[in-house]
Amino acid sequence: MIELGNNIINGLAVVIFLTTFIIVAHTRLYPWVSTYAIQSLALGLLATAVAYFTDSFHIYIVAALAIIIKSVIIPRFLRYTMDRIRVDKEVEMLVNVPASLLISGGLAILSYYITEPIIVQGNVITKNCLAISIAVVLIGFFIMITRRKAITQIMGLMVMENGLFLAAIATSYGMPLIVEIGIFFDILVGVLIMGVFAFQINRTFETVDTGILRRLRD
Amino acid sequence: MIIEALLAIPMIAAILVYLIKHRRAIELISTMGMAMVLAACAYLAWHVFSRGPVTGSFWYLDGLGAYVLLIIAFIGTAATIYSIGYLGREYEHHEIDLGRIRYYYLFFHVFIFTMLLVCVSSNLGIMWIAIEATTLASAFLVGFYNKDTSVEAAWKYIIICSVGITLALLGTILIYASSVNSLGESPDALSWPTLTEHAKNLDPTLLRIAFILVIIGYGTKVGFAPMHTWLPDAHSEAPTPISGLLSGVLLNVAMYGILRYHIILTDAIGPGYSGSLLILFGLLSLAAAAVFILLQKDYKRLLAYSSIEHMGIIAIGFGIGGPFGIFGALLHILNHAITKSLMFFGAGNILLKFKTKSINDVKGIATLMPLTAAFFMGGGLAITGSPPFGIFISELLILIAGFAEGNYPISIIYLLFLVIIFAGFMYHISRMAFGEPPADATKEEPNYIGLSVMAVLLMVALALGLYIPHMLSGILANIVKIFGGS
């Protein structure tokens, strides 16, 4: 039973991991969003699995929230924004795909290296996911650094958030419910506000390329 | 109960100022609101300092929290009153319309609310939410003028801080994990009192990793170098009263976030580890500030960098620790809040007058606006740590701590940077204050309401330099005990 649980959870974790790499690899915007949606879905399912195997009720709610907000609302909002500001659908990257993939791989190894002392002494069934989750966080961060469009930066942040969520589930079956809800709310508001500013950037500079945001410097 | 009330006031004020469409009324309400917040905070603080921490289902307020709370309320009130004069002037010169004013005060109060929430929340998770919320609320105020630069600043602000905050959340999660491992799953597994209580049982490895994430995460918001990059942009682009609020208060709130973890680690594994990280980032910040203050061309950015410097000083103070270090750092939080907002208010008057933020274009303030010049110079001397102003005492205490704890090299580097920064700062502000004023400029003070506020702030800064009331030192001494590392 636990075995099965472990397999399922690890499997889903791997899915999340892979989707992250796909996002790194893709060069067009819409697939990003859909990949992100899939990743979030996997995350939700993983949460559900955890909830089922540890039969703790509040994680079901968390899972539901995850699926609704992360794999439905946010992707829709992002698509809507992209349509509104009519960005060209290219992802402008500072580091090309192969290099990005290699670096991401390196980051993954790094995160194993870092979390190793925790994993050896952890005692929750999902502990192996911790490394993956940290890897996802780092790679999300990497995406924010190397992709120039405002939208892609938001996406990167979202990927990081997914990594966090995974970490929360992995290490401690999620945070207290109230906190989780608060966090989801924050993320949602955050994305909305960033979208608003993306609009403003587009209005002021006729582009969402954050590379040109260099008026303020010393 | 009182805490709920305290949190309710700014929200109500926010809603009211947004609904009402009359400038005077808006100003009145927001002033009233802040006054009430101040009163409530004063009451809470009295309660805490006389009867010990206030606790609630989600709330926990001890001396440290109450102290920061008071600073928020005090500077917040000052900022509202200053805003009346400042926005009033811009309104009369038709630079902004009533809509913008409503928008301004709406987010002003929401911003205040979020900061209050940070201090009173007992749960680290909720504290994280609140800190993220401060970013979201203030982002709008940073982008207030909708100019290209302000939008850029706002974007950098929100993105960089969100990333940082995200890392902080990861840290929080790890802490939670360790507490769950030891305490088992429970809603208050993240509540601060519980964590400090059981700090000894927490898993050190997790704590250490967590603290790295937290100090980088919240440190981004505090403005530690090298995560400080957003700060000068945001603080210089925001409307000046908000700059004062961001520099004087928000940074301290974020610092408060770090301190909570610092205390947990102190209790768990002693002050050494987190302390040395604090010192590291403190010195980095001092260095960065020194570099950019030396060749600064924009006086609001100048002040922003000086905030980075002072956050560094505070971090060093807490990092060095010991009675003097922590006492000095706590005192420095207060001094810096007062002085920095004073400086920004002065900069606001200058900006209203000269319509430029470039240091080279500002000359002869002493001739055109004697009072502003006096307060600005006074503030400048105070902020660079000259006696007889408060900051001198707190900086000196931190230096003494360095010697008392035997951290000689750190203390000397610290002093060196202070001197360099003094030189750079004086160079800029003396060029601004003196010299032959532009021919066309008229001799007139733009903002008298603001001046009264500045006068009060300068008086307080001066008083704290000459005499520290026993009440205050008693309070600080109590707070120092919280850092005890029992």
Add this chain to the structure above:
Amino acid sequence: MGPAQIIIIILQTALMVAIAPLLTGIIRKLKALMQSRKGPGVLQPYYDLYKLFCKESVVSMNASWVFQLTPYVCMAAVLVAALMVPAISTTSLNFVGDLIVVVYMLAMMRFFMALAALDTGSAFGGMGSSREMTLSAIAEPTILMAIFTMALIAHTTSLGDISYQLSVHGLDLVRPALFLAFAALFIATLAENARVPVDNPATHLELTMIHEGMILEYSGKQLGLMELSSMTKLMLFLTILASVFVPWGIATEISALSLSIGLALLIVKVLIMAAVIAYIESSMAKLRLFRVPSLLTLSFMMALIAVMSFYIL
């Protein structure tokens, strides 16, 4: 200090003033002889002075009271200095001041003279005063270093005591330092008294004048005073050299015999030095102004070596 000493002090001071012009006359005469000229009589300076004192003085419009006051101050200063210097007897106004005070009295004289030179607004005056102050500035260290040497040898700086110590303890106080210091001070004397090779007292060629340039605007009684005071100054210096550095024979107690011996020996010593000066002046050319410093540095080094040799030997 009884009346006898007082009388002696006054007498020997008066003597110095009285024979100062004679000294100058003698030097001039010796120079003339060495240059195989006949030259004026040795009493000529007295005639000159008398003539000057009988003349009215013409004073520049620009001049102020500084100019008027200076001659009297110069004379007074040099007299005060003379009071402290033992000439024929070791008794002198020790308590009033020591060698340093003497030097500073002469500095006072110089100070007023230099100001008076500027007072008339003539370029020569300015030139002279500038050069005078410059040269004295670089001569000063030598003089004080020489004084220090004497202080080391005799453990005192008051002139009377030095010459007393030396003449009483005789040769067992004699060190190489003494002669080095003597030589150094002698060079300084040449510089201080505007003698060749530093300055030419006989010249009136504008661009080479130093001392003469300073007193160029004086005339009549005032000029007379200035001349007399500078003659006395030279006498003073030679007396110091004679009765402080090589005081042997100077009267250490008050008796007619010893006093007369002292007088005779003093005159002999001074005459010898006068001869030396005359020889130098007729055998050497005046140095270029900016060569003088090297000469004075040399004298300073001598004085310094004097001190060191005292310590080391």
Add this chain to the structure above:
Amino acid sequence: MNTEEALFITLVLVSAIGATGALVLRKSKYCAHISFGMAAIAAAIGIALAGSVLAGGALNLDLPAQLEIGGLSLTMSFTMDGLSAFFVMAISVVGFAISIYSVSYVREYEGRYSIGLLGAVFNLFLLSMILVVTAGNAIIFLIVWEVMSLLSYLLVVYENRRNESVSAGFLYIVMTHIGTAFITLGFLVIFTATASFDFSTFQGAGALMTPMSKSLAFLLFLIGFGTKAGIMPMHVWLPYAHPAAPSNVSALMSGVMVKTAIFMLIKCVFEFLGVADTWWGLLVLLAASISAVLGVLYALNEIDMKRLLAYSTVENVGIILIGLGVSMIFMSYGLKGLAALALIATLFHTFNHALFKALLFMGAGAVTHAAHTKNIEKMGGLIKRMPWTGALFFIGALSIAAIPPLNGFVSEWLIFQSLLLSFNVPEMAVKILLPMTIGMLALTGALAAACFVRAYGITFLAAPRSEHAAEAKEVPGTMLAGMATLALLCVLAGVLSVYIIPAIDKITAPVVGISVASKMSFGIIMKPADDSFSSMSPLAIAAILAILLPLIFVITRYYGGRKNMVYGDTWDCGTPLTSRNEYTGTAYSKSINMIFSAIYRPSKELVARPTASPYIRKDMSYADHTEPIFEKYLYSPVASLAIKVARQLSFIQTGSIQAYLAYIFITLVVLLVVFRWI
């Protein structure tokens, strides 16, 4: 509450009233009278206070603790012993004269700058100096010390629309702040041994400290206080800041403010640390000799009246420190008597310099006030137009040129004596080093004389060199009164010095641990604490001069018959003589300039506009500059290095958000990896 405390508190109150009054009545036309009147009263109280302390009283004023933490309590305490009383006396006497002078001097600024502000800051500045020398605790000291610097800074930039005074002020405030940093470190080094900041516990702290930390503290103090005192090479600010301020303030700064540093140096070295090692004294001697010689050399070359005086302050601080250094050397060998002698000489010269430097600066103020320029080349002939100022300035010049029997001479004589007595030092090397100092001091003295002949001659004598100088008017009575007070004191302090020495000895006795008054003053005679060595009597000299001068006058008048003066033109080689033929200040210092060209490193440019004929020039312009060594080779390199490094590093703030995120990312990764290692 005893008399001293009462006096002290009234002093503080009076200054406060003066300051506030000046601000309140800034519009009234009696503003100057009130503010500076109050300052004068405060100074008078200061004299009384110092007097009663010197007479045997004591001040120990403990205000409530300013702050108490962790067993450390910073109390606002003010104490006065003989030493501080001496300095309070100097400050108050000079302050008194200057306040009187200022009443009508500040009229110069009417309508241009706020008199009220000047009056207020002046009052506070005077008070702050008195507080500095009475502070009883290191923290309080640091506070009042910096406050003093800030107030003087405000006075330096008083003419705040002139860029040069603003930049001078900037240089000043930065240098003094650096100095304060060193002082703070010094105190902290002592603190680590005493665990308290009270000066009472600092007393003899040297016993608790390791030789290493003692020497460290000494160096820190020497640099820190040396900056304020203007020792080379920390003097750079002084020649700019002192002249930039209004003349009455320059007088205060040069006259007494720099002395507060001397005070603290004596206190720290003799009372706190105790002279541990001979090289301390030698180091002081070295710095002092350099300051003295270079100071006077730069003064000689200066054509700006006030900057000339400022450089001469550097020189005199050098002389003072020569005395101090010798005293330290004697102390290190336990030759207490000689140490006492040297210290007495030091203090006496400190006091004298306060008197005549303040007098000279006031004179400079009067002159610039009348001639509307600080450039001595544009003055001349003022002695006829401003006879009183001329006379008073003359006295100042005589005293600073150490002409007997004035005060400058007496103190220099004492310093010479203590140097001459250095053959008592047991150590050969030191013995041989000290004569060099004698040479330096002699050179300094003679050059100082030259400098002030030049200053006085070019400024006051001969024919006026500009219109302004030609129609200069004598300054009002109060200004003259202020100067006359100090001039009189200069003469008295010189002539009656024999009776002042014992008073100073009372002060130095507890510091050095031995009283030498009985060996120094005998009736009208003064001896250098060594009976047979030498003796001197300014009073007698004065008397003899007083007899001789009239005597000589009468003799010359009647010998060879009475003749009357004839007035005519200066001899002009046949061409009419104008002020353009006069010897200029630049020309006057030219010969010295050439002799010391190794130090001045002069550079001259000669621009000639030719005409058709190669022999006739349309006109020629000549300019020569001397090179400020320390600025060029010490300070500007450091400053430019700092700027350069900053420029190098400023790429951090590129403005690219990706870069910013990358910084965070790298920090994170690095920290995590490092953590994993440890």
